[in-house]
Amino acid sequence: MSHAHQTHTVSATIEAIFTHELAPKDQDMRGLYEKAKRDQWNASTDIDWKLDVDPDGGIFPDGLIDIHGTKYWDKMSPRERNELNRHFSAWRISQLMYGEEFAMLVCGQLVNVIPDIDGKFFMATQVVDEARHSEVLTRYLLDKVGVTYPLTASLRNLFDNILALPQWYFKTVGTQLVAETLAVSLFRMLEQYSQDPLVSSICKRILADEARHMGFGMLSLPGQMEQLSAQELRDVEDFACDAAAGLLGGQFPREAYEAVGFNRAEIEDIRKLRHEVARKNEHMLFRQFFKKDFHASLWNNMTRVGLLSARAVSKLANMGIAAPQQAVAA
Template sequence: MPRWSTLLLDDASLAEMPRLPLGDVLRHADLVTEQEPHPQALYERWEKQQWSAQAIDLERDREDFDKRLPRSVRKIVEESVATFIIGEYTGLDLLGPILTGAPEEHDHLYLGTQIADETRHTQLMLRLGEELLGLDPDPKKMLVQAWNMVTPPHRDLSRIETEVIREVQEHPSDYRRWLRAVALFHLITEGVLALVGQRAIVNSLHGVPLLAGVKAGFTAMCRDESRHVSFGLHALRQGVREGYGDDIREIIELAGPIALNIEEGGQADEAPQGLTMKQLGIESLYRQLRLIGIEKEFADHVVALAAPKPAPGEASPRP
């Protein structure tokens, strides 16, 4: 058996994705990021891993969703799709200034591929919103409907993203601000939220002989996410080495606890390995901070900030 049998997802076609072993999908991004690929290598991976959001057949998925899907799984799919409608669409707004402010040519070239990915993801989510959830086909109206379905922490994080990206727009050559934006978008939004959410929905549908189109789409998105997160870790690793660690820590300290509590106010998705979405997000945060060279003590601090606050009159839990 080839050594990289766990990277079967690298070469899988869209049609093959629903049948891939679950472990291959869940471990894929971790294996890719551990290799610390350079932006040029990520660009080359992107050229080989194209897929079409329009090629996914959702006619049978709509019947499955309406008539055959267990109610508990249907709820997970509804909430996940609503979250990704907002997340993928706003990703286009966030990436434009990050692309413009890219400090090196290889960064600029790679980020062009990520904008293409986010556009493809958005197109798929708009299709799922209309054809699966029955939301308004007008994207502007659908975005409002989806916004009303996401949790309050998700809205809070979106507002922080708006402020950080505005800073990059106003100061496009400011490397410090650019690193803050990359830390927020690539490490927190993509690495802690999107990747964990995609894995959760793939896991939820594993063993369910339904929603083949949804499975294919979210599996393909997981593969794309391995490139996105890898780029962010590459850029932030360089930033830490060049003395910008405190700026990166500052934005992670602000946004990390919100991201880890993103499911508050909604139904927690069924997560892999018997863990909650928050626990998987914590694991992802620890892994990514290690890969960019930030100490475990800081990760402990961010996780502690995300811990539930005691009710009035209730003693704080002991560390």
């Protein structure tokens, strides 16, 4: 392959489990599979690609940019702010784009390693869903924004780790339970608060698929968690909490600041002050929306699959995640 330098390889030992029982057994999983077949869409024809991103408007809400409300922001002209917003948004959406590719790879593994046919069939549909998500975000970035950014080291670590783990339930906890819960909150926020109607419509389409993917975790994990030993269950809890912490922290869009001309000293300063800025901007509606939505979803989903032990509760508390005021409807 001529593009070998643009790939990286994860060594993973996956069992390819061939089942000889193909008759439907799990009616709920079959129902999910039926929905997946019914609700397919085509990124080429179901998205209004005639729409362009308004050059005078941002993509992500400005209040999510690390320097919003600081001296750096105040010094910028409206044009410079839009330019930063475009790069910042492209950086964030690039990470989501890689996340979709990662999900496609994991689900390809899950087709093999999940033992029962109902789960295998559903996973085969998630492979194509994630291919479409990766496709649609890539096309948005290349055709409408004009720039993509590299995958961060921390996300790559998490992805590689999940791809290398042999047990299907670790992959599903890392992917369908934790990573997709976070991605769904991000897509929901973007759908509601983005100033760009094109990206909103893309998020809306992706979210319809994500509901099924999370449904897979909710159907498949509870029974499996019940079968684990106390020690194995603790390992899965730790893994879920660590994955959530890894996804929430360590996401600084350095390259976006470089692209609009900040120097190294300024970028280092911005990296340090961003947590303070995030706290100051906490009141903003979309920040509250994201936080409340993600915290409640993660809490409720971990509860439903049987991973919210007292230990997990205190781990989540360390990340600032507490019991939601009211349970989210199923």
